[in-house]
Amino acid sequence: MAEMSGADILVQSLIDLGVEVVFGYPGGAVLPIYDVLYNHPKIKHVLVRHEQGATHMAEGYARSTGKPGVVLVTSGPGATNAITGITDALLDSIPMVVITGQVATHLIGSDAFQEADTVGLTRHCTKHNYLVKSPARLAHVVHEAFHIATTGRPGPVVIDIPKDVQVATAPFERPEVSSHVSYRPQVKADPADIATAVEMIAKAERPIFYTGGGVINAGPEATAALRELVELTGAPVTSTLMGLGAFPASSEKWLGMLGMHGTYEANYAMNKADLIIAVGARFDDRVTGRLDAFSPDSKKIHIDIDRSSINKNVLVDLPIIADAGSTLADLIAGWKTAGHKAANLSEWWARIDGWRAVDSLKYPADTTEIMPQHAIAGLFRATRGKDVIITTEVGQHQMWAAQHFHFDAPNKWLTSGGLGTMGYGFPAAIGAQMGNPDSLVICIAGDASIQMNIQELGTASQYRLPVKIFILNNEYMGMVRQWQELTYESRYSNSYSDSLPDFVKLAEAYGWTGIRIEGPQELEAGIRQMIETPGPVLVDCRVAKLSNCFPMIPSGAAHTEMLLDPGQVSGTMADEAKALV
Amino acid sequence: MHIAEEQSERHVLSITVTNEAGILARIAGMFTARGYNIESLTVADISEDHQISRITIVTNGPPRVIDQIIAQLDRLVPVHKVSDLTENGPFVERELALVKVAGTGEHRIEALRLADIFRAKVVDTTTGSFIFEITGPTDKIDTFIGLMRELGLVEVGRTGIVGMVRGKA
Numbered sequence: 001m002a003e004m005s006g007a008d009i010l011v012q013s014l015i016d017l018g019v020e021v022v023f024g025y026p027g028g029a030v031l032p033i034y035d036v037l038y039n040h041p042k043i044k045h046v047l048v049r050h051e052q053g054a055t056h057m058a059e060g061y062a063r064s065t066g067k068p069g070v071v072l073v074t075s076g077p078g079a080t081n082a083i084t085g086i087t088d089a090l091l092d093s094i095p096m097v098v099i100t101g102q103v104a105t106h107l108i109g110s111d112a113f114q115e116a117d118t119v120g121l122t123r124h125c126t127k128h129n130y131l132v133k134s135p136a137r138l139a140h141v142v143h144e145a146f147h148i149a150t151t152g153r154p155g156p157v158v159i160d161i162p163k164d165v166q167v168a169t170a171p172f173e174r175p176e177v178s179s180h181v182s183y184r185p186q187v188k189a190d191p192a193d194i195a196t197a198v199e200m201i202a203k204a205e206r207p208i209f210y211t212g213g214g215v216i217n218a219g220p221e222a223t224a225a226l227r228e229l230v231e232l233t234g235a236p237v238t239s240t241l242m243g244l245g246a247f248p249a250s251s252e253k254w255l256g257m258l259g260m261h262g263t264y265e266a267n268y269a270m271n272k273a274d275l276i277i278a279v280g281a282r283f284d285d286r287v288t289g290r291l292d293a294f295s296p297d298s299k300k301i302h303i304d305i306d307r308s309s310i311n312k313n314v315l316v317d318l319p320i321i322a323d324a325g326s327t328l329a330d331l332i333a334g335w336k337t338a339g340h341k342a343a344n345l346s347e348w349w350a351r352i353d354g355w356r357a358v359d360s361l362k363y364p365a366d367t368t369e370i371m372p373q374h375a376i377a378g379l380f381r382a383t384r385g386k387d388v389i390i391t392t393e394v395g396q397h398q399m400w401a402a403q404h405f406h407f408d409a410p411n412k413w414l415t416s417g418g419l420g421t422m423g424y425g426f427p428a429a430i431g432a433q434m435g436n437p438d439s440l441v442i443c444i445a446g447d448a449s450i451q452m453n454i455q456e457l458g459t460a461s462q463y464r465l466p467v468k469i470f471i472l473n474n475e476y477m478g479m480v481r482q483w484q485e486l487t488y489e490s491r492y493s494n495s496y497s498d499s500l501p502d503f504v505k506l507a508e509a510y511g512w513t514g515i516r517i518e519g520p521q522e523l524e525a526g527i528r529q530m531i532e533t534p535g536p537v538l539v540d541c542r543v544a545k546l547s548n549c550f551p552m553i554p555s556g557a558a559h560t561e562m563l564l565d566p567g568q569v570s571g572t573m574a575d576e577a578k579a580l581v
Numbered sequence: 582m583h584i585a586e587e588q589s590e591r592h593v594l595s596i597t598v599t600n601e602a603g604i605l606a607r608i609a610g611m612f613t614a615r616g617y618n619i620e621s622l623t624v625a626d627i628s629e630d631h632q633i634s635r636i637t638i639v640t641n642g643p644p645r646v647i648d649q650i651i652a653q654l655d656r657l658v659p660v661h662k663v664s665d666l667t668e669n670g671p672f673v674e675r676e677l678a679l680v681k682v683a684g685t686g687e688h689r690i691e692a693l694r695l696a697d698i699f700r701a702k703v704v705d706t707t708t709g710s711f712i713f714e715i716t717g718p719t720d721k722i723d724t725f726i727g728l729m730r731e732l733g734l735v736e737v738g739r740t741g742i743v744g745m746v747r748g749k750a
Binding site: 016119120123124128131138148153181183306307308311315360450496575576579 | 598601602603606607610611614645647648649652653655656657658659660705
């Protein structure tokens with residue numbers, strides 16, 4: 001058998017696994033790998049400007065294509081810079097493989113130059129990680145890492161490869177993909193549970209589907225099955241932030257997003273339901289609000305591939321540990337076999353229509369300033385009929401985008417939900433554009449968030465990626481300011497974005513087109529110009545500075561204690577509420 | 582504002598894992614990362630080919646938390662099986678302690694007499710001290726150490742428990 005270097009084995013394994021794009025940054029401890037990648041005919045390497053950018057690009061690539069994202073960084077600071085993105089991928093269940101260089105095996109533990117304990121540092125922010133001490137193990141580890149990253153509940157896997165292991169040689173043979181001795185995700189539901197679930201759904205008078213990112217992770221079959229099951233049962237659907245797009249927002253069954261900034265109808269329907277069918281969602285605190293007041297009268301079916309999601313926050317009546325897609329298909333089959341017809345839910349829908357009439361997403365009109373919600377709505381209208389992918393940073397703009405931009409298909413909405421990482425959206429847009437060259441990829445950003453990874457302007461320029469950045473510029477860390485207004489009597493401690501750059505000039509300095517939108521009369525034309533201008537475009541859209549994101553369920557409050565407008569804000573909160581995030 | 586605490590129960594978990602570098606850190610770190618308690622932890626390889634280790638962890642928490650601990654352990658890639666011995670019915674638990682006691686006269690004689698009652702073995706002796714080796718369930722060892730405290734206890738080393746379900750399976 002031919003001997004190959006560790007670096008060659010790594011790259012050959014990536015090719016064998018179908019990897020086309022790697023997001024990375026070179027450095028001392030990965031030079032042997034970069035030498036293999038030099039003018040490589042099969043693997044495209046995207047040179048980032050900061051390793052955190054690489055991880056979010058890989059996330060954006062993964063979330064928009066369904067394929068795992070791959071990152072390559074050096075030891076020490078390369079690895080530590082990647083940690084935020086790795087943790088983000090863990091919290092949002094994004095399949096990602098991160099290859100880190102490490103100092104040579106005989107130097108490990110000696111505080112060598114650019115040495116960090118990467119497996120130690122990433123142990124609890126990865127699904128799994130490896131330190132590979134022999135080139136003979138490398139091919140097997142790489143294949144196993146991709147298997148673990150992409151199956152079960154997806155997540156990030158780190159492979160730490162000392163430099164001598166990259167240089168040393170070993171016989172190479174493409175490993176057989178076989179089952180793992182201890183890692184065996186449960187994907188198929190118990191038929192008895194399916195039968196029970198079908199009966200529960202058929203008997204329910206006030207059912208609701210509560211869906212999450214797991215449905216999107218389960219692939220297009222899962223989202224198709226969700227649509228069919230909703231059609232069969234006639235029940236309403238709400239979704240978490242991560243699940244937007246799994247069910248079409250244009251459907252009359254759609255109630256909008258639920259949770260802290262969810263719609264009135266979604267949260268009230270959850271609160272008053274007699275059956276919640278949770279699919280690939282994990283009852284996180286942004287969704288449930290105060291736990292003892294969360295949907296007190298409902299039975300709960302919880303479909304999740306991760307057993308640890310069951311009963312973690314909310315006790316459920318019927319846990320189904322399985323893949324969302326296969327379970328939804330089983331439920332459809334079970335429903336049809338039992339001969340059920342959609343129940344008469346007209347009374348339930350009448351109540352929902354009453355909540356809908358509250359029109360909780362309405363916002364005050366303004367003729368002198370651009371309301372941020374209005375800007376998002378304008379962006380949505382202007383991109384109708386185009387293959388658009390939206391990414392966001394984190395903050396008010398993110399919630400406004402979730403509320404006012406509507407998705408009819410999965411994998412078109414990329415946002416940092418679990419970790420809430422400012423600096424996610426722009427690199428994610430670059431990754432999404434790499435994976436979807438013909439899509440219109442727009443990063444909706446805030447003036448503060450965009451600065452967290454703004455160095456990646458250079459990456460988009462280098463690879464001629466026509467991504468668009470749409471900044472809702474209110475000169476504040478808006479969500480921080482909003483919480484300070486609600487909780488700390490408007491003492492805006494350090495939330496003003498002082499010394500903002502001239503974003504238009506900054507864009508131009510990187511070879512981008514920069515556009516400024518200053519008032520409502522410029523909005524429509526500015527958005528059109530952004531869409532029609534070829535190449536990368538940055539829009540600095542000046543919006544009303546003190547707008548708040550409503551509706552809002554304050555931390556620790558019940559769904560029924562939702563704030564709908566600023567008039568309900570008292571400006572202070574009890575210590576118990578202040579202690580919650 | 583005060584921080585509320587829930588009622589805890591003690592559980593003995595037996596975990597079989599692939600015997601690989603970092604596995605103990607992975608398990609122990611999961612406990613700290615998620616705020617779970619470890620009362621004791623033992624680990625040793627148990628298979629002929631040295632591929633599998635058994636880790637015995639004594640933990641405590643409300644039942645809901647114990648369920649989470651088991652689920653969180655179970656989803657670690659190198660974990661083969663997690664058994665909750667406390668939940669799975671009667672089981673045997675044993676730990677070993679070395680207990681050094683120094684003293685002369687009546688105290689020395691009383692220490693030896695108590696050691697006999699507890700079936701502790703003398704594994705080292707000088708004219709002024711003993712080291713006792715004692716095995717048993719945790720409460721028996723606690724009691725023995727408590728008695729020795731009055732008789733000149735110098736130091737204690739304990740292994741933490743290993744446990745096994747009673748019966749054939």
